Amino acid sequence: MRFLIISHTHHEITANGLSAYAPYIKEMNLWLNHVESVEVMAPKTNKKLSLSLKYDRKDIVFTPVPSIALTSVFEVLKTILVFPQLFFKIVNAMRRADHIHLRCPGNMGLIGCIAQIFFPKKRKTAKYAGNWDPNAKQPWSYRLQKYILSSEKLTKNMSAIIYGEWPQRSKNCKTFFTASYSEHQRTEIKQRKYDLPLRFMFVGALVAGKRPLYALKLVHELLKNEIPAELSFYGSGPQSVKLQHYVRKNQLEKFIYLYGNQDFRTLKQAYKKSHFLILSSKSEGWPKVVAEAMWWGVLPVVTRISCLPWMLAEGARGILIQNNLKNDVKRLKKELDNKNALRTKSHKAQLWSRKYTLELFEAEIKKLI
Known part of the structure; x- marks a missing residue:
């Protein structure tokens, strides 16, 4: 052929x-x-x-x-x-x-x-x-x-x-x-306790279409509401300058980390220790970072676009947001109050993602x- x-x-x-x-x-x-x-x-x-x-x-x-x-x-x-x-x-x-x-x-x-x-x-x-x-x-x-x-x-x-x-x-x-x-990467993941500080991550190109600044503002609002949290960025792009400026302006150096592009092994370790992945994109196809995060039990906090509502089973395997800061913070705070529900969602996310092997x-x- x-x-x-x-x-x-x-x-x-x-x-x-x-x-x-x-x-x-x-x-x-x-x-x-x-x-x-x-x-x-x-x-x-x-x-x-x-x-x-x-x-x-x-x-x-x-x-x-x-x-x-x-x-x-x-x-x-x-x-x-x-x-x-x-x-x-x-x-x-x-x-x-x-x-x-x-x-x-x-x-x-x-x-x-x-x-x-x-x-x-x-x-x-x-x-x-x-x-x-x-x-x-x-x-x-x-x-x-x-x-x-x-x-x-x-x-x-x-x-x-x-x-x-x-x-x-x-x-x-x-x-x-x-x-x-791959199948051989199905290592057991310890159930998260959602202990503080809550660890958020952003993985991908730092471009306007993926709205990394919105992810930063979302975590900043949690900090303002006295919810201990930190956010790690893995990726590079033109938006990194805006992120750095926002961090300096609001004195967030102890809570926000910009690591740039990292290799597969580093990302794997980051997934293992994180609680949530934020992806507030304007558009996506199949966002691999969401499926990868779910594989390791990381709960996606994502925009209701493309196939994401299907991937998350309308919120049963993660948290769907609207890119409205006031409403999204309110929604996120409500979700964070129920740790048992978060653990259930994390488990469901992991089971779903691990069906889709190489x-x-x-x-x-x-x-x-």
Whole structure:
């Protein structure tokens, strides 16, 4: 089987092989365990990638394409100019392939969605890593990709894997998941006592879309209400300057810690000692940090977006917030008053997350191929 991957993820050619963003590569290596030959069609970068990893296979055919965007007038004009050649290149690659795999949402995914319409008999999969909520406010290109993938008239022989359970879902769409841990990592976790200070954590890029400053303000309000708490940030990004300024301005140096990007082992230890994970994002697909936190019994405090209400069973496995500081503090204080309920939620979160192992993930991927 010749397996074609069409992705917007930037790839780097190194002496050790073809590399790209590590979480993406970790997943794709599992897909590639079950195919005979591979072609990757994606943008090539000459810059050194951070958090990169190489494919396990060395026999990959890499077909570089221009990086395109629709974020400015210049980028739109550039896309219009390169579109005919790019579309022709994608169609030819699809003609060579036995199985077409699209990575969505993204600009390459959008062109791939359109091109695959002309190959109704080819076996196809699409990983839609964004928010599938039909009521979410999203760019038109994202909505168009969702429409094409879910349309049984336009898209044939497709398994579009999505996050969460949604009403009026077409036969093309399959609820899926992402895994971080293996069966052998099911170590026993001691039940938390929720002793003071309460230990909160934030894991991820410090960017506006993930609202790290809101997480900081939420913990600050608990401190104002004389609830001993501390918050540790694991990640880096442009919002770190605002966080540092807020900490200094409000003299929170003893309660707030910014650790920057940390490796897998450090995060594992952080999960083990923390009580709560805060993720107040504007949008998510499958937030791996939430599933990882739940694996270790950490209770998620998260926004009601994307598949998060489904992951948390509407609050039975965590705490759903509204990004309204006054209401969220009130809700959180009420939850903190009942330690037995917190322990029950933590246990349920752990049981749920530990169903989704890397072994199950690969087994489900094999069924799609």
